[in-house]
Amino acid sequence: MMGGHIKMGRQEVGRFLEQYQGPNLRLVALALANNYPMFRKTLRMRFEEFGMMWSQRFEHELQVYFGEDGSAIGRAIDGYCRFSLEAMRLQATFNETLKYTAESHKDAVEETYSNDGYMVGTYLPALLLSHFLWPHHFRQLNWAPEHFFSRLRNVEAQTFYDIGIGTGFYSKEALIALPEIRGWGFDISAASIEHTSQLLARWDVADRYEILAHEVRPILDGGVDAFISVELLEHLDDPLSFLMALRESVGPNALGLISAAIDAPNRDHVYLYRDMDGISQQLATAGFQVLDSELFSAYEKSNADETVPQSGCFVVCSAR
Amino acid sequence: LKEAEIRTKLVDVMATILDVAPAMITEDCSMDTIGHWDSLKHMKLVIALEQEFGIEFDDADVVEMLNFRLIELTLQRALKI
Numbered sequence: 106m107m108g109g110h111i112k113m114g115r116q117e118v119g120r121f122l123e124q125y126q127g128p129n130l131r132l133v134a135l136a137l138a139n140n141y142p143m144f145r146k147t148l149r150m151r152f153e154e155f156g157m158m159w160s161q162r163f164e165h166e167l168q169v170y171f172g173e174d175g176s177a178i179g180r181a182i183d184g185y186c187r188f189s190l191e192a193m194r195l196q197a198t199f200n201e202t203l204k205y206t207a208e209s210h211k212d213a214v215e216e217t218y219s220n221d222g223y224m225v226g227t228y229l230p231a232l233l234l235s236h237f238l239w240p241h242h243f244r245q246l247n248w249a250p251e252h253f254f255s256r257l258r259n260v261e262a263q264t265f266y267d268i269g270i271g272t273g274f275y276s277k278e279a280l281i282a283l284p285e286i287r288g289w290g291f292d293i294s295a296a297s298i299e300h301t302s303q304l305l306a307r308w309d310v311a312d313r314y315e316i317l318a319h320e321v322r323p324i325l326d327g328g329v330d331a332f333i334s335v336e337l338l339e340h341l342d343d344p345l346s347f348l349m350a351l352r353e354s355v356g357p358n359a360l361g362l363i364s365a366a367i368d369a370p371n372r373d374h375v376y377l378y379r380d381m382d383g384i385s386q387q388l389a390t391a392g393f394q395v396l397d398s399e400l401f402s403a404y405e406k407s408n409a410d411e412t413v414p415q416s417g418c419f420v421v422c423s424a425r
Numbered sequence: 426l427k428e429a430e431i432r433t434k435l436v437d438v439m440a441t442i443l444d445v446a447p448a449m450i451t452e453d454c455s456m457d458t459i460g461h462w463d464s465l466k467h468m469k470l471v472i473a474l475e476q477e478f479g480i481e482f483d484d485a486d487v488v489e490m491l492n493f494r495l496i497e498l499t500l501q502r503a504l505k506i
Contacts, residue, residue: 140488141488142456142488142489142491143456143464143487143489143491144464144488146456146464147463147464150463186488187484190484193464193468197468197469197472404465
């Protein structure tokens with residue numbers, strides 16, 4: 106039924122490959138064209154937007170993580186595409202209801218985190234690829250070094266917590282950006298812990314990192330120099346209580362990178378933020394001073410009533 | 426619905442979602458001939474068609490029905506015509 110499409114897809118992929126050499130990107134392009142042709146323009150669009158810096162960095166990430174393993178890349182693309190399809194359908198429903206479908210964190214845990222098959226096969230590979238394939242995630246990834254890691258370098262930060270490690274991606278970024286820093290990751294998901302362990306080992310930074318399978322709590326006397334919590338708040342029933350506990354755990358004068366999804370109805374998103382103010386007010390109430398912030402949108406609205414997935418990203422300091 | 430009615434509605438929905446003149450929606454139009462028809466536009470088109478015709482497409486069809494002919498065929502199958 107779809108032979109003509111695959112042929113056209115391959116021609117398009119061929120044009121892409123002529124421009125952007127890289128064995129892993131080539132495998133991604135082929136997996137998209139052959140199995141999910143509706144996404145076959147994605148690589149070219151990201152390249153047109155972000156250029157060679159994007160393709161070289163993505164190729165390097167893929168090389169370290171997948172090492173040209175075509176079947177592993179195929180599974181990750183499968184997860185990414187299923188995840189993206191679901192997210193786009195949920196966005197359409199959200200446009201009408203302005204509500205997330207998960208009733209509570211407990212529902213989300215049962216639906217997502219405790220389902221190792223879903224986590225390993227779909228959720229985590231999709232999240233990893235989304236750092237490069239979703240434009241707002243890639244912009245945030247590029248924002249962090251200039252606006253957060255540079256500050257950590259200036260204060261010679263030695264320690265950091267990452268709360269809700271997910272794929273382990275931002276812990277990895279911190280460990281690479283700051284060769285002297287040591288990290289502690291907190292997460293309740295066995296699949297996330299396993300995935301992060303593998304990711305950090307492949308990047309050869311695991312010796313400076315320890316993973317703790319529980320909620321965040323103080324583990325260092327005198328607090329920690331820095332902390333990261335990327336897209337965790339929207340997964341919680343009561344993010345303000347979490348932020349207050351986080352403030353107590355990190356101690357005074359810790360620099361933090363905190364981001365939260367806005368208007369982004371994934372199956373495991375529970376707490377709805379509608380704008381940056383909703384996040385910044387909770388940060389202030391919990392005792393964090395906002396030093397810098399940025400809003401990243403997945404795409405432009407086509408009309409005033411349309412909702413668009415966004416990420417609100419903040420650099421904060423815990424007050425004395 | 427008759428085939429002609431389906432086609433008329435299909436052309437209208439595609440023209441609206443893809444933001445092109447109805448005359449651009451020909452039997453040969455596809456994701457390759459309409460440059461800004463990307464995955465996001467495609468999903469908006471799918472959802473608009475589902476709402477217009479009161480159906481739900483399988484994801485296996487959604488990811489591959491990337492030209493007018495295939496969309497029309499898939500639509501007819503879903504409507505059991």
